Amino acid sequence: MQKSLTKAESAGFCFGVSRAVDMVNDLLAEGKKVCTLGPIIHNMEMVEELKKKGCRPVNSTDEPDEDEILVIRSHGVPKKVIDELEQKGMPYRDATCPFVKKIHRLVAQTDENDIMLIAGNRDHPEVQGIIGNCNCEYYTFNNEVELDEILPIILNKNNKQVKMVAQTTFDTKELKKSVKKIKKLCTNAKIFDTICNATSVRQSEADKIAAQSDFMVVIGDRHSSNTGKLFDICQKRCPDTVLIETAAELDLDQVRKAERIGVTAGASTPARIIKEVLDTMSEEIKSGETTTNVEESFEELLEESLKNLNTNERVMGTVISIAPNEVQVDVGRKQTGFIPADELSNDPTVKPEDVVKVGDQVELLIMKTNDQEGTIMLSKRRVDAQKGWEELQKKVDSQEILESKVTEAVKGGVIVIYNGVRVFIPASQATATRDEKLEDLVGQDVNFRLIEVSQRGRYKRAIGSIRSVLKEQRAAQREEFWKNCEIGKRYTGVVKSLTSYGAFVDLGGVFGMIHISELSWTHIKHPSEVVNVGDTVEVYVKDINEETKKISLGFKNAEDNPWEILKREYPEGTVVKAKIVGLTTFGAFANIIPGIDGLIHISQIANKRIEKPADVLSVGEEVDAKITAIDFDKKRVSLSMRALLPEDEQAPVKAAPVVEEAAEDAAEAAAEAAEEAVEAE
Numbered sequence: 001m002q003k004s005l006t007k008a009e010s011a012g013f014c015f016g017v018s019r020a021v022d023m024v025n026d027l028l029a030e031g032k033k034v035c036t037l038g039p040i041i042h043n044m045e046m047v048e049e050l051k052k053k054g055c056r057p058v059n060s061t062d063e064p065d066e067d068e069i070l071v072i073r074s075h076g077v078p079k080k081v082i083d084e085l086e087q088k089g090m091p092y093r094d095a096t097c098p099f100v101k102k103i104h105r106l107v108a109q110t111d112e113n114d115i116m117l118i119a120g121n122r123d124h125p126e127v128q129g130i131i132g133n134c135n136c137e138y139y140t141f142n143n144e145v146e147l148d149e150i151l152p153i154i155l156n157k158n159n160k161q162v163k164m165v166a167q168t169t170f171d172t173k174e175l176k177k178s179v180k181k182i183k184k185l186c187t188n189a190k191i192f193d194t195i196c197n198a199t200s201v202r203q204s205e206a207d208k209i210a211a212q213s214d215f216m217v218v219i220g221d222r223h224s225s226n227t228g229k230l231f232d233i234c235q236k237r238c239p240d241t242v243l244i245e246t247a248a249e250l251d252l253d254q255v256r257k258a259e260r261i262g263v264t265a266g267a268s269t270p271a272r273i274i275k276e277v278l279d280t281m282s283e284e285i286k287s288g289e290t291t292t293n294v295e296e297s298f299e300e301l302l303e304e305s306l307k308n309l310n311t312n313e314r315v316m317g318t319v320i321s322i323a324p325n326e327v328q329v330d331v332g333r334k335q336t337g338f339i340p341a342d343e344l345s346n347d348p349t350v351k352p353e354d355v356v357k358v359g360d361q362v363e364l365l366i367m368k369t370n371d372q373e374g375t376i377m378l379s380k381r382r383v384d385a386q387k388g389w390e391e392l393q394k395k396v397d398s399q400e401i402l403e404s405k406v407t408e409a410v411k412g413g414v415i416v417i418y419n420g421v422r423v424f425i426p427a428s429q430a431t432a433t434r435d436e437k438l439e440d441l442v443g444q445d446v447n448f449r450l451i452e453v454s455q456r457g458r459y460k461r462a463i464g465s466i467r468s469v470l471k472e473q474r475a476a477q478r479e480e481f482w483k484n485c486e487i488g489k490r491y492t493g494v495v496k497s498l499t500s501y502g503a504f505v506d507l508g509g510v511f512g513m514i515h516i517s518e519l520s521w522t523h524i525k526h527p528s529e530v531v532n533v534g535d536t537v538e539v540y541v542k543d544i545n546e547e548t549k550k551i552s553l554g555f556k557n558a559e560d561n562p563w564e565i566l567k568r569e570y571p572e573g574t575v576v577k578a579k580i581v582g583l584t585t586f587g588a589f590a591n592i593i594p595g596i597d598g599l600i601h602i603s604q605i606a607n608k609r610i611e612k613p614a615d616v617l618s619v620g621e622e623v624d625a626k627i628t629a630i631d632f633d634k635k636r637v638s639l640s641m642r643a644l645l646p647e648d649e650q651a652p653v654k655a656a657p658v659v660e661e662a663a664e665d666a667a668e669a670a671a672e673a674a675e676e677a678v679e680a681e
């Protein structure tokens, strides 16, 4: 009989669990007293092991001793727990898996207008944590049957926005069915696929192996949700599936009888336990008379795993798979090599798939080998940084201008990643002026030069300056400007500041001013009525003072001059609709077009005698009037309503004064009476 034994590559600790366990181990290694809020992972073997090292599980935030550091496990907790810890000022570390944190953020963004559906086991700590961060009405369901009970309730609340998230370890196939059903009934539902990639990879691999096996072994704690899901998935494919917590639970008789054995393990199953199970099976298979072909020699596997790779060594690896949280790499050993996402690049904004592709050969630094887990933790960013560092030291001497992207704003400055090295740019060196916001630089490509690269022991630092490059660029721009500047030349500039008398415009290294009277053809009280800081404006040079280097800018277009419009489109004799804007004893001022008011002398208001204009007209009224005279030099316009009326012989009116005289009389009074009076250029 030919036997085969296939172990799932994804079996064992996932990124989140590994991170949480490492956090506890690191604290213990630092000599700290540690407790965890609940068992750190759903694996009693591991919990007992940690207890021996001095880490105890507690059930509430009241239990830790004063000198203990509380670790929140990868499942996460309700928001009120974090609030409690903060209020009490208790020392704690949050090992909530970043994928679970993402769900917390999604549900925290809800309000009373939303309904949240949570696919998962309501009693599971991860789901309890999700519920405890949710700000709206919520319902949980574990399968289609439970969903069917919820949907009619939700459909009755048709004015609410339905949203859905899933426990990270929820069954992917079950989720697909549920999503289909939700979408059919709630067409505008917002579905967030929050199943962790590690979970879906693990589940599909288990499904595939179980389909090819006649005996399937799932290793993990019976309280572990993801182990339970794996068992369900495998059992559907292979009826002879067993769930065991340790090697001692193996039914060796079944091992002997089976031809094709498959093995997988939950995300919280330590590699040591997996190895023990494999070892036991390997022994059993070897002792069997009929064994002729074992797909994987576990003896070899054990031997290989004992071969250690030294930390801080560089190795070449081939990328074999990419997940959001880590990249798996083959470094030519039996151990699984992986690069955690934050060890791929110094730029926290890039995704793993932007950094490497499957099949890429990459040089890596060994950070940690874990023989028990059978893993090697690697770093790409540290190799890049080491290489980049050597180059950086040369660049500081040459004062070369470098180009890169600002990746984050930090306390006191911004970070630029150059050749894999984090270069700190202090706030005083980040912008041309102090009033610019550092956050606005994030994501921008900038030019900078290194002003300091130093190393003290293991501590390295690189400091750069964007401002020194900007200063040089502006000096060059200024020189260029003065070389070519001439009156009448047009420029595109950016408004940098406003005062009560004008706007200052950056023309590229040189500032010019648009006087308030240059901003508009009509009267304005403040420049902000026309332009704002940050506006891009088209200007022309009106005047230059070579000595003081002051530049007066023009902004208004000649063709928009209302007197030009009047000349073009409203010659004397034109009948216009004019709006009364002011009344005096000797006449009424009426607006003809924006920026131009004309005077209707009292004698030109009606075809009979009137005591005062206010007896006939009121401000805001629109009247028909004829333009009877225009004086372009004095910027005066005379209007007549009477010219459009038939003469009333019964009531002869006093002859109208000469327009010129009337307008002159009016001019002074008008300036006081009406703010919007005739505006002289």
Ligand code: SF4
Binding pocket: 014, 015, 016, 017, 074, 097, 098, 099, 100, 168, 169, 196, 197, 198, 199, 267, 325
């Ligand atoms: S299964 Fe995924 S979400 Fe859960 S702890 Fe592991 S990596 Fe995080």
